Amino acid sequence: MLRPPPRFADRLLEWFCAPHLLEEVQGDLYERYVRDLQRSGTSKANRKYWLNVLRFFRPFALKRQSSDYQLNFFGNPVMLRNYLKIAWRNMIQHKSFSAINIMGLALGMATSLLIYLWIQDEFSVDAYHANGPQLYTVMERQFFDGKIEASPSTPALLAEELEKVFPEIEHAASLSWEQTFTFAVGDKLNKEIGRSAGASWFTMFSFPLLAGKAETALAAPNNIAISRKLAQNYFGSPQEAMGKSIRLDNTADYQVSAVFEDIPANSSETYDYVLPWQDFLQRNEWLKDWGSNAPVARIQLRTDRNGVSADPAKLEAKMKTFLKRYNPSIGKEKFDIQLFLQPYQDAYLYSNFKNGYQSGGRIEYVRLAGIVAAFILLIACINFMNLATARSVKRAREVGVRKVVGAARSLLIGQFIGEALLLTTIALVIALVLTALLLPAFNSLTNKQISFPLINASFWITLLGMTLITGFIAGSYPALVLSSLNPIRVLKGTLRFGAGARLFRQGLVVFQFSLSILLIIGTIIVYRQIGFIQTTNLGFDRENLIYLKGEGELATNYTAFKQELLQKPGIQSVTYMDGSPTNTFGSTRNVQWPGKNPTSTLMFQFSTVDYDFTKTLKVNVTGRDFSRDFGMDSTTFLINETAARRIGYQQAIGKQLTLWGKTGNIIGVMKDFHQNSLHQAIEPMIVKLSPKSDRKSIIVRTQPGQSKQALASLESVWQQFNPKFPFTYTFADQAFQKLYRSETIIGTLANYFAFLAIFISCLGLFGLAAFMAEQRTKEIGLRKVLGASVASVVALLSVDFLKLVLVAILIASPLGWYAMKQWLQEFAYKIDIEWWMFPLAGLVAVCIALLTISFQSIKAALMNPVKSLRSE
Amino acid sequence: MKRTYLGEFEEVVLLTVAVLNEKAYGVAITDELDRQTGRSVSISAVHAALSRLQEKGMLYSHMGDATAERGGRRKRLFTVTALGSRTLHDIRSMRDQLWNSIEPNALPTIGLAGS
Numbered sequence: 008m009l010r011p012p013p014r015f016a017d018r019l020l021e022w023f024c025a026p027h028l029l030e031e032v033q034g035d036l037y038e039r040y041v042r043d044l045q046r047s048g049t050s051k052a053n054r055k056y057w058l059n060v061l062r063f064f065r066p067f068a069l070k071r072q073s074s075d076y077q078l079n080f081f082g083n084p085v086m087l088r089n090y091l092k093i094a095w096r097n098m099i100q101h102k103s104f105s106a107i108n109i110m111g112l113a114l115g116m117a118t119s120l121l122i123y124l125w126i127q128d129e130f131s132v133d134a135y136h137a138n139g140p141q142l143y144t145v146m147e148r149q150f151f152d153g154k155i156e157a158s159p160s161t162p163a164l165l166a167e168e169l170e171k172v173f174p175e176i177e178h179a180a181s182l183s184w185e186q187t188f189t190f191a192v193g194d195k196l197n198k199e200i201g202r203s204a205g206a207s208w209f210t211m212f213s214f215p216l217l218a219g220k221a222e223t224a225l226a227a228p229n230n231i232a233i234s235r236k237l238a239q240n241y242f243g244s245p246q247e248a249m250g251k252s253i254r255l256d257n258t259a260d261y262q263v264s265a266v267f268e269d270i271p272a273n274s275s276e277t278y279d280y281v282l283p284w285q286d287f288l289q290r291n292e293w294l295k296d297w298g299s300n301a302p303v304a305r306i307q308l309r310t311d312r313n314g315v316s317a318d319p320a321k322l323e324a325k326m327k328t329f330l331k332r333y334n335p336s337i338g339k340e341k342f343d344i345q346l347f348l349q350p351y352q353d354a355y356l357y358s359n360f361k362n363g364y365q366s367g368g369r370i371e372y373v374r375l376a377g378i379v380a381a382f383i384l385l386i387a388c389i390n391f392m393n394l395a396t397a398r399s400v401k402r403a404r405e406v407g408v409r410k411v412v413g414a415a416r417s418l419l420i421g422q423f424i425g426e427a428l429l430l431t432t433i434a435l436v437i438a439l440v441l442t443a444l445l446l447p448a449f450n451s452l453t454n455k456q457i458s459f460p461l462i463n464a465s466f467w468i469t470l471l472g473m474t475l476i477t478g479f480i481a482g483s484y485p486a487l488v489l490s491s492l493n494p495i496r497v498l499k500g501t502l503r504f505g506a507g508a509r510l511f512r513q514g515l516v517v518f519q520f521s522l523s524i525l526l527i528i529g530t531i532i533v534y535r536q537i538g539f540i541q542t543t544n545l546g547f548d549r550e551n552l553i554y555l556k557g558e559g560e561l562a563t564n565y566t567a568f569k570q571e572l573l574q575k576p577g578i579q580s581v582t583y584m585d586g587s588p589t590n591t592f593g594s595t596r597n598v599q600w601p602g603k604n605p606t607s608t609l610m611f612q613f614s615t616v617d618y619d620f621t622k623t624l625k626v627n628v629t630g631r632d633f634s635r636d637f638g639m640d641s642t643t644f645l646i647n648e649t650a651a652r653r654i655g656y657q658q659a660i661g662k663q664l665t666l667w668g669k670t671g672n673i674i675g676v677m678k679d680f681h682q683n684s685l686h687q688a689i690e691p692m693i694v695k696l697s698p699k700s701d702r703k704s705i706i707v708r709t710q711p712g713q714s715k716q717a718l719a720s721l722e723s724v725w726q727q728f729n730p731k732f733p734f735t736y737t738f739a740d741q742a743f744q745k746l747y748r749s750e751t752i753i754g755t756l757a758n759y760f761a762f763l764a765i766f767i768s769c770l771g772l773f774g775l776a777a778f779m780a781e782q783r784t785k786e787i788g789l790r791k792v793l794g795a796s797v798a799s800v801v802a803l804l805s806v807d808f809l810k811l812v813l814v815a816i817l818i819a820s821p822l823g824w825y826a827m828k829q830w831l832q833e834f835a836y837k838i839d840i841e842w843w844m845f846p847l848a849g850l851v852a853v854c855i856a857l858l859t860i861s862f863q864s865i866k867a868a869l870m871n872p873v874k875s876l877r878s879e
Numbered sequence: 880m881k882r883t884y885l886g887e888f889e890e891v892v893l894l895t896v897a898v899l900n901e902k903a904y905g906v907a908i909t910d911e912l913d914r915q916t917g918r919s920v921s922i923s924a925v926h927a928a929l930s931r932l933q934e935k936g937m938l939y940s941h942m943g944d945a946t947a948e949r950g951g952r953r954k955r956l957f958t959v960t961a962l963g964s965r966t967l968h969d970i971r972s973m974r975d976q977l978w979n980s981i982e983p984n985a986l987p988t989i990g991l992a993g994s
Contacts, residue, residue, distance in 0.1 A: 030952050030953060030955075034905075034945075034949035034950065034952030034954060035905035035922055035926070035954075036922065038906045038949050059921065059922055059923065062924070063923040065927055068926070
């Protein structure tokens with residue numbers, strides 16, 4: 008016997024060489040091996056054999072011969088064509104079912120897509136800064152009165168000082184509140200909104216500069232950085248704007264030192280210009296005191312050469328007690344302020360603090376929206392599953408035949424999932440069109456500027472993922488159940504789907520309706536709460552009230568302005584105050600009264616006002632308002648009922664009060680009015696007369712029904728007194744509505760979502776009812792022949808579904824109660840959740856479900872029994 | 880003139896198949912190539928060329944008989960198809976035509992034996 012070549016090389020060849028070539032190749036190699044053996048001995052022959060084998064590692068030898076009967080990954084093309092054909096025929100044959108499926112899925116997907124875009128936009132807010140991970144807001148945790156409160160307001164000098172003291176901080180800058188100034192360039196005159204910021208502002212934050220340098224943008228006190236929009240409005244272009252001067256409020260000139268790109272829509276803070284910090288401190292001398300709080304301080308952590316930034320936790324520990332060095336009152340009398348850091352990028356979504364510690368914020372709405380999106384999509388998937396399982400009896404035959412001629416189970420699963428994917432893809436196309444069409448309306452509803460992300464790769468990947476997941480979920484049940492059928496029983500016609508399948512279907516319907524009812528409950532309660540906000544008596548009359556800003560000449564000539572105004576038609580009364588009645592004005596703890604507990608640090612809302620304050624706001628007073636008839640009113644106070652109660656005065660009028668060391672008498676007690684949104688409780692308040700009207704809000708009450716004349720009068724008097732400033736005004740009612748913008752949006756959205764959820768659920772119910780009626784055609788025919796009335800047949804068909812809806816009500820009610828209780832917790836003043844809300848939501852669901860089913864059941868009940876019984 | 884392109888090695892292999900006439904298979908072709916042209920090529924290269932030629936329709940093949948030294952495996956025997964033959968003839972006539980067009984003194988003379 009001849010000596011065989013190396014075994015391992017042979018094995019290797021057998022493994023990689025294409026089977027149809029193996030025989031001749033191996034034969035040739037053997038032949039050559041025999042010759043080599045004779046010529047040059049074993050070891051050399053072995054080596055040559057190895058070499059020859061390895062040389063066959065070429066494409067032609069590796070490539071397998073294709074066979075007409077071999078299955079590749081996607082199955083045979085002929086089979087694939089058959090699957091597609093069957094899917095298409097099924098779709099065409101059952102037009103209404105397919106339409107319901109695709110419509111439901113498309114609506115669900117469009118809704119989820121919109122919500123997805125919104126969530127993505129929410130996450131993009133403030134997340135575009137190059138130094139983002141290093142940016143932190145320095146916040147205060149204030150301990151007083153046994154309470155802890157977190158506040159973003161810090162002393163105005165803090166940022167600069169922190170940068171000097173801590174080496175971990177690379178840059179620090181403060182940011183002021185929004186300021187409105189009147190800009191004058193040549194004869195152009197406009198009010199513009201902007202802020203003041205520390206010198207490193209543009210180094211820390213990535214707002215691209217179109218002109219000027221980030222380092223020098225805010226170097227000198229008379230510098231001003233303006234947005235592209237302002238540069239174009241006033242100077243024509245960013246380049247031309249550089250170095251030009253702008254007169255602010257007709258008093259001071261500023262040189263444009265930089266032009267920045269307009270702040271993108273996904274920023275939490277917007278402004279059209281930035282003024283230097285020195286200038287801000289000059290205009291607000293009181294902020295130079297370490298005891299005063301107002302602006303926000305931001306820091307950027309230093310990064311080392313490897314790009315690793317300083318540890319914020321360590322820095323936080325180091326600066327905790329930092330303020331004590333500068334403010335001696337801290338640490339005394341149970342009053343303490345500690346500093347802590349909040350990541351800047353998180354601030355937008357995590358803005359709520361409870362007892363001084365982070366407790367969610369907008370992120371809760373984002374999560375909620377995500378859950379709603381998932382649920383709506385799930386409801387649509389369930390439709391699909393339900394209709395598919397209901398129809399599975401019809402397709403069972405097909406499955407049986409397929410199995411008999413040799414279809415493997417995996418192929419059947421693939422077929423049904425593929426069919427679901429096909430429908431999902433059609434639905435996706437419709438959903439995309441819907442989304443693109445609805446986006447503008449959605450944007451105006453949510454006050455966003457989301458564009459359709461055609462070129463965003465992650466968007467398409469999400470779409471792909473969504474389609475796959477939806478297709479798999481929707482197709483999973485029919486695929487798994489149908490493919491498991493026993494072909495013999497199916498073809499014999501003895502197949503009965505057991506109680507399990509029916510129970511599963513019913514479970515899905517209950518789930519759908521529970522979700523829908525949950526959303527209806529949410530809508531009812533959100534709407535009631537919004538209605539409550541709208542109708543609550545605020546304590547003052549917000550109708551026919553107009554706010555003006557006390558600026559320019561109005562600050563110095565207020566008395567004459569008021570005199571002139573009161574002569575004009577449509578004007579009832581005029582006064583002024585700090586801030587506005589629905590927006591916090593100022594607060595102080597420096598209030599003393601006889602018998603005050605020395606450890607109490609009760610916080611009072613505080614405002615200086617003009618005569619006619621209560622008259623203009625229409626606030627009821629016991630005692631009297633400030634009046635010129637009494638000469639001494641410059642040292643007297645008005646307080647509200649809450650203040651009287653907290654101080655402990657039964658009869659407050661005539662009692663003494665000391666504010667900032669000046670003692671005076673209380674002359675009147677105002678009825679409580681809401682100084683803020685209804686999220687917050689009414690706080691104790693002190694009002695004091697002041698002759699200075701500078702930077703106050705002038706409040707004008709107009710005659711009811713005469714707002715047009717009133718506005719004309721206002722404008723003419725404004726032009727006469729204050730021609731250097733454009734005439735701008737706010738209606739109190741609008742200012743009030745603005746406080747509840749997010750509640751209104753949520754109310755509207757909840758409404759839409761509830762509608763969509765119930766609509767999609769009903770689509771499914773409609774399909775199921777149609778199916779049931781079809782299934783029971785014979786039964787109904789027999790019943791009618793035996794004398795059943797139409798009503799009894801309708802009832803027969805409806806009662807099954809109604810039971811399911813009732814179960815859904817029972818499940819949804821406690822869940823809805825709990826969820827809405829959580830939501831209402833955010834309001835200090837809220838409605839009670841009442842028992843009738845749940846039956847109402849249920850009733851709505853039952854009615855809609857009944858309407859949906861009735862169409863089918865009445866149709867079935869009215870059918871001529873002769874026809875239904877004849878058909879076989 | 881339009882015809883299927885043949886590489887130089889393919890042409891040589893095709894010619895060798897013709898030379899071996901009915902007895903052409905992998906090893907035999909390799910040996911014959913070695914003997915006639917002095918080129919030592921690997922078996923895999925020959926197999927690759929053969930399979931390419933077959934794809935182009937220049938070769939026809941069938942399985943021959945088994946021998947003991949091949950471990951009882953059959954040979955694949957190749958014969959030139961009409962297309963192969965036509966192609967070879969085309970190549971040859973093109974070459975001849977080119978040779979005939981060369982003027983007698985145009986090529987530098989090299990020592991030709993026997994002239």
